Amino acid sequence: MVFSNILGHSRSISFLSRVMKGRRLAHAYLFSGPEGVGKATVARAMAAGLLCTDTSTLAPCGYCPGCRQFASGNHPDFLRVLPDGASIKIDQIRAVKKQLTFSPFAEGRRIILVEEVQTMRREAGNSLLKMLEEPPPDNLFLLVASDAEPVLSTILSRCQVIAFAPLADDLAADIIRRHAPELGKRDALNLARLSEGCPGWALAMETGEVLALREQLIPALLEKKRSEARSIEESLFLAGAMAELKTDLNLLLNLLKVFFKDALLLSLCAESPAPVSAAHTKELVRARERWNLSQLSDKICAVDSAGQALARNCNRGLVCEVLMLRLIA
Numbered sequence: 293m294v295f296s297n298i299l300g301h302s303r304s305i306s307f308l309s310r311v312m313k314g315r316r317l318a319h320a321y322l323f324s325g326p327e328g329v330g331k332a333t334v335a336r337a338m339a340a341g342l343l344c345t346d347t348s349t350l351a352p353c354g355y356c357p358g359c360r361q362f363a364s365g366n367h368p369d370f371l372r373v374l375p376d377g378a379s380i381k382i383d384q385i386r387a388v389k390k391q392l393t394f395s396p397f398a399e400g401r402r403i404i405l406v407e408e409v410q411t412m413r414r415e416a417g418n419s420l421l422k423m424l425e426e427p428p429p430d431n432l433f434l435l436v437a438s439d440a441e442p443v444l445s446t447i448l449s450r451c452q453v454i455a456f457a458p459l460a461d462d463l464a465a466d467i468i469r470r471h472a473p474e475l476g477k478r479d480a481l482n483l484a485r486l487s488e489g490c491p492g493w494a495l496a497m498e499t500g501e502v503l504a505l506r507e508q509l510i511p512a513l514l515e516k517k518r519s520e521a522r523s524i525e526e527s528l529f530l531a532g533a534m535a536e537l538k539t540d541l542n543l544l545l546n547l548l549k550v551f552f553k554d555a556l557l558l559s560l561c562a563e564s565p566a567p568v569s570a571a572h573t574k575e576l577v578r579a580r581e582r583w584n585l586s587q588l589s590d591k592i593c594a595v596d597s598a599g600q601a602l603a604r605n606c607n608r609g610l611v612c613e614v615l616m617l618r619l620i621a
């Protein structure tokens with residue numbers, strides 16, 4: 293099977309397997325869902341299966357020229373577009389357009405995989421839309437977009453949307469341990485929980501400095517300060533550390549949001565929303581004692597606004613300072 297190595301997402305995978313088997317492919321698919329849930333992994337597996345020239349099976353054989361070129365990253369009929377810096381630029385889409393004026397090199401089809409479509413600004417998005425409106429024959433578009441930010445609705449309407457939902461914690465933990473076998477079961481489960489069932493997000497956190505900063509930030513927010521001046525001083529110091537995370541800052545914002553959301557749930561339901569470590573349960577209980585429902589929901593809004601400001605390319609340092617001041621307010 294094309295997707296035999298992939299855990300979870302069984303509905304999307306069985307749908308895609310069916311259309312691949314019946315050769316009833318649409319001209320464009322949009323893989324949509326939370327960050328790090330496995331959308332791009334499934335899209336790449338689909339591309340690998342379609343570029344294999346051994347037609348006796350759906351799964352890539354691993355030996356034919358198509359498979360070898362794909363594995364080496366040099367398949368002439370596989371175009372992959374990733375953000376250049378913070379977003380996908382119009383020049384990148386123009387370059388794809390130019391290649392599409394030629395027929396695919398091999399006899400099959402060309403596959404254009406565009407990842408993080410949500411980072412495209414309007415100009416680049418409209419250029420992509422033109423290609424989707426009049427797709428040259430023998431080209432298949434696989435677009436991958438995180439649902440953290442909206443994708444142009446005109447693009448959505450031109451694609452068949454494949455929706456991805458967060459994975460169950462134990463399934464996400466199994467995937468995390470596949471990639472990081474040194475982790476214990478309990479740690480993997482905790483990461484799965486913190487990443488809300490998105491193993492890609494969990495693994496990115498595991499390697500960076502995000503988790504360490506979270507362990508500093510949340511106790512600092514929970515602590516009752518002796519004076520306002522002291523509290524502002526500490527917040528601005530932490531804001532500086534946050535800004536230094538650069539692209540990982542979004543991961544930290546997600547963690548903060550999960551924390552405040554869980555605290556809100558705990559306040560509403562009086563019990564811990566999901567299995568978390570003892571230390572994290574303690575934090576949630578303190579958060580419930582410290583903040584009421586409206587304060588917690590204000591904090592979630594503050595984290596959301598910070599995420600939106602970053603997506604608009606606002607100054608990272610400033611965004612972090614404003615966020616911290618709102619969180620300690």
Ligand SMILES: [Zn+2]
Nearest residue numbers: 344353356359
């Ligand atoms: Zn092959």
